[in-house]
Amino acid sequence: MQVAIYGRLIKKDALPYVQQLFDLLHTRNIKCLIHEEYYPHLVNNIQFKQQPEIFYEKEKDKIKNIDFMFSVGGDGTLLDTITIVKDTKVPIVGINIGRLGFLASIGKDGIEDMIDALEQGTFSLDERSLIHLDSNMPELFGGDNFALNEFTIHKKDSSAMITIHTYINGEFLMSYWADGLIVSTPTGSTGYSLSCGGPIIFPTSENFVITPVAPHNLNIRPIVVSDESVISFEIEGRSEHFLVTLDSRFETVDATVQLAVRKENFTIALIRPNEQNFLDTLRNKLGLGVDQRN
Helix, strand or coil: CEEEEEECCCCHHHHHHHHHHHHHHHHCCCEEEEECCCHHHHCCCCCCCCCCEEECCCCHHHHHCCCEEEEEECHHHHHHHHHHHCCCCCCEEEEECCCCCCCCCECHHHHHHHHHHHHHCCEEEEEECCEEEEECCCCHHHHCCEECCEEEEEECCCCCCEEEEEEECCEEEEEEEECEEEEECCHHHHCHHHHCCCCCCCCCCCEEEEEEECCCCCCCCCEEEECCCCEEEEEECCCCEEEEEECCEEEEEECCCCEEEEECCCCEEEEEECCCCHHHHHHHHHCCCCCCCC
8 A cells, every 4th residue: 555645834742643643654564655845844853764755746647656645734734635636536534633624534543543444445435526717817726726615706905895796607696795705615515605604515415505705785695506507707896906715725816807616527535434424523523403501
């Protein structure tokens, strides 16, 4: 078995768990490759039993030969990881050494059990759909114009709200007078969209959720549409520039940029333990249905 590992800056209290991961991989004779940007954070903090191999994002053929990609951090780290994996079909193992860990579902104390499950094939594979951004700026987001959670349009600063004219399959939906607009995938429905009043939808529901951010009109509510839809936008505002985001990545654009989103033509595979499911995660991570009186 061959795995690759990506992460961010390591906090001191997480070092023992990262060390445990590398020790276990060495003990099990699992070949390990470390991402080029992660290795400098490890070299002075982790004791390697043997010199690890470094891999670079441009080495797509090398990434294709990996059995599993480990994301070591939190949900933000996992969102970064999808831009490394892209359309290679390599499953992602999210190890949570951060806070919430909604997507990174493997806890600090479950690392050894997860490696056992990978060796024995006793795990579940969740296929997650992505959202794809089309624009008349091919260089936008460096060509990585897809996201696991959401696409958003935002006003750039503290200026007045913006107007976002929104169309579904070329037909006018409505104009949003708001601070911004979120189009989330089912996976992203439990993130930013939820915090702005959007609904929770199941990962396999094949929908997008359109959720306004601080809308001026109180009769505007989130809308669920099929992910077979193409959603396009025209933006107006007092400011000449706006922010667009794909997950945690952002770019500045102006009103001349044409933007439309649709479902990406490939998916991302997330590994989860067999004993976990989406409903468990909603209850345990979001406290869904929890009543302190009971």
